[in-house]
Amino acid sequence: MPARIAALLALVATAACGSARTSPEPLPVEAGLPAAPGEYGGAVDVLHYDVELSLGAPEIQGRATLTVRPNGAAELPLDFTGMGIGAVLADGRPAGYDYARGKLTVTLPRGQGDADTDVVVEYFGTPDDGFVIRDNVHGDPVAFADNWPNRARFWLPSVDHPTDKATVSLTVHAPPEWQVIGNGALVGRPAPAAADALGGGEGRNTWRWASEVPQPTYTMVVGAADFAVESLGRAACGNAPVSPDPDGCIDVSFWAYPEDVAFARQVFDRAPEMVDFFTRTIGPYPFAKLANVQSATRFGGMENASAIFYSERAIAASRLGEGTVAHEVSHQWFGDSVTGADWTQLWLSEGFATYFGALFFEAADGLDDFRERMERSRQSYLRSGVTARPIVPADPPENLFDLLNVNNYSKGAWVLHMLRGVVGDETFFEGMRAYYERHAYGTVLTNDLRQAFEDVSGRPLDWFFDQWVFQPGYPVLESEWEMSGDGSEVVLTVRQTQSADWPTFRLPLQVRVVPGGAAGDAQDETIELTEREQMFRISVPREPANVRIDPDGWVLKG
Template sequence: MTILRKGTWFIGRYTGESEIARLKAGAVPPPQGRSYAPDKLVDVLHIKLEVSFDLAGKAVRGTATHTVSPLTDGLDHLVLDCVELTVEGVTDGKGRVLPFDWDGEKLTIAFPKPLGAGHPIEVSVRYHGTPRSGLYFTGPSEAYPETALQVWSQGQDEDSRHWFPCFDYPNEKATSETLVTVPESWTVVGNGALVGVTSDRRRGTKTWHHRMEVPHVSYLLSIACGEFAKIEDSWRGTPVQYFVKPGQEKQARRAFSLTPDMIEHFSETFGYAYPYPKYSQVVVEDFIFGGMENISATTLIDRCLMDERASLDYEPQDLISHELAHQWFGDLVTCKDWSHAWLNEGFATFCEVVYREHWRGGEDAGYHRLQQMQSYFERDRSERRPIVTKAYTLPMELFDQHIYEKGGLVLHMLRHVLGDGPFWASVRAYLHEYAGRNVQTEDLIGVINRVTGKNLEWFFDQWVFGAGFPEFEVSYAWDEKHKTATLTVDQKQKVDERTPVFRTPVTVRFHGRRPVEEGIVVSQAHQLFSFRLEEKPAFASFDPGFHILKKLTFKKPPEMLKTQIVKDPDWFGRVEAAQALCREGSREALDAVGKAL
């Protein structure tokens, strides 16, 4: 039945209202509790959005013109997401009126003549509305008289449909242009190149025209409008711009001055030069998130700006590097559906660490990584789930520490398992192969396989499609007669259908006059590893650098810990020794910690 109904989408002709009801009846509801990307009728090639505002009424009026190309022959209708907007009329590229129906969520437009596959058509929707999400109007109030009049958008995850009709799901990419009419003293920050600004003196307005030539998903289409001061910077000749409220220029310079260095570092490290004609960062009033990586035009919360005193306690660099990294991971290459959103968020979170490494060095980056790990453990205590899952109702449910922190830490492990050279070669190939396209996790696995020859399905199975993390209990013993060190490694996590016994390569290091490093592969719940050494080691490390996402209890003699806390060149090792001594709790142990500090 369903197949037949779907079939009628493509062979039927528009005959009236009841026909539209029949067309919509063809939609197949997903199984309970699981979410999938929607079907597509067309390839959206281009979105042209012309809007103006009634600031007092917090209303938008506009025309959204989609250029679409049918995917199959005989297409007789188009469906766009459109919520709480009043549609005034729909026309095709020649100005002919097209019948439409709107059920409060979906706008179904009928074509009088069925279209052939690959024959593009323009569809213009005139509409107006007072959006409750997607587009936000700010201004002074009694409680906050300083708040500036602004209009800004926030599309992710599925809120663009609240301010313009569109195919509002990440599995569709189009080029775009916006023509936004605002009061003449205002600036509009949009996506891509500024084509031009035209004035209407009589009305006291200006229309700002932006154009983005790199195809992108609809949630990345953005505008930020208001009275802004503009600070100009540049990277390899590409404009880098910071927009803030007039008077905040100094704070803006303090917050954003590292941006060109970040663009350079990411361009070099990713092997893919920043791909858009400009990079803007705009700070808006009352932003609902920390930042949003709108394509080539990141929107940020005003808390990233601070005076000199506050900047001693907080630095916005992680926020700035995170949103910038999204310009590649999320914007250029985008998750095909929300279940793979970690390919956006995990990469951006990982890149916070990548930039810190370059900016502040390995220890600082490591400390940031440790904080991310703690944050993930906290989340895991209340909910354990795989990073990739279709078991969700609202996409926002997925946007937690599983896809951010754990996603980032998994990529760090991937880098550690592959080694820097093969890892970055894979990242480079991934970006070049999927630029302007959508991805799912299997695509990343495939690229790694092609570039390095390594089949890492086992790695992704446990870390991405499985849940949890290993909880290692390691104990150390020394046999003087045979000059042998033995490590007993137990995995103590509760194993169930989602949480496996983990398989992971681990570096083991024995410190002494001549440090010895060995690689082992842990893959069972209980394992013994023996090492013939020339001398009794001063102390031993399990995973120096703390690259593996794990909890570790390493039982070592107190003498070893006391040496490690001062002698371990690895910062993580010193922290681990301090924690172990504190747990031990004897007077002597605490003295050793005190002395080391």
């Protein structure tokens, strides 16, 4: 342990003894458990989290002020676990509470009606999960929140479920050698902490970040380290409604450890270009800035709203890829702004980020690059052990981390690619913009996506989403062809030979009739499969050299 951390620990411990510690640190609940039926979606609504944290020691101190709309509820059930509690207040008065089994249930004042209530929780302890306090890959002390999927509860008393999005402001007191990143816009400049700051002000700086648009708790973070911070440029100019900057653009930056600046410059170089591409393709940039942060997250990349956290090891070893950067940047729209209302809807975040990440490279680097990425996704799905399960399971898995599988990523990306193939480019991108505009800052189910595309295309699409999202598997196609007796037609037979447990797919399918030698252009026809075996007759001027099924790769098939 570095000496200055030990000294700070002693300081913090002394300061903490002065405040009441009514509930010592209990054992934490397990991470990643799915919600119990009816656990979320009750009347009470958290509107805002105002979080104050004291960092710089293994133990943190926190004060969370939640602005809550009771909607008639008598109590506020918060997720919180493994931390000690100093005080709980409601509208400035000590409030009754029960703290057990991962829930801090606060009694709300009576007779409030619909008036908003401020609930304050003062707490302390060493988070058991969801907040990493340790030395980084270079041996220097760092502190990072790492919440996905429901690990904010280990350091932040919260309704830790994506149904209840809220705005957040963060005040962090940290050692002066640390830079502190958080969600939203920097408020003022970092300044020496007040003498009575939480955890003691001496020898620390206070940083403030605030976001005025709602986000899910799994993206509410702070990160603190000795960072080198560099701006990569301006982006989303004129299309960044919550940017605080007078030029109407956002700042795109990286926050990297000093040892890794050269690689960070390289791998994040096109991040502003990515922001501009997604802004044009999807809609206005939803947040106040975009920081790309080297961090202690357990994931390769974590799309925290306006402050993406990347694996410190991937950056230190120069193996973070631009594909991950494009994926995480597109999550700002899909995942952070438009959020799945339930964890089983994860493909609405990960499938979208996988596909839109690839779309950036289609636009920037060309069709071959895009097709290689999609082919890698296809192969990873076909080789996986999850093809017998649908993307959206009927029930959540026993552990939410099990959702991080290629159904949500690779197959999800292919569902969007196939949707594009079915409705065509123009309708696809119009549908995406409509879906985004309708649900920005909100929560969605797969049916909301279907509805948006049905509205824009004027076609029923329940069959499409049902077979690809709610049913398992993929089609395995076999085809053969011969000439008709009079030589005027290709007679094409196509069979779906996938498992009988999987659906018989309805597949609009491109067929390319390739003439022999120098006998003119290929002839493209569209057929629609609806049966396990079907025959199609295609008029041709002469016998072709070849007949190819889905030549441009629009269908996920084995």
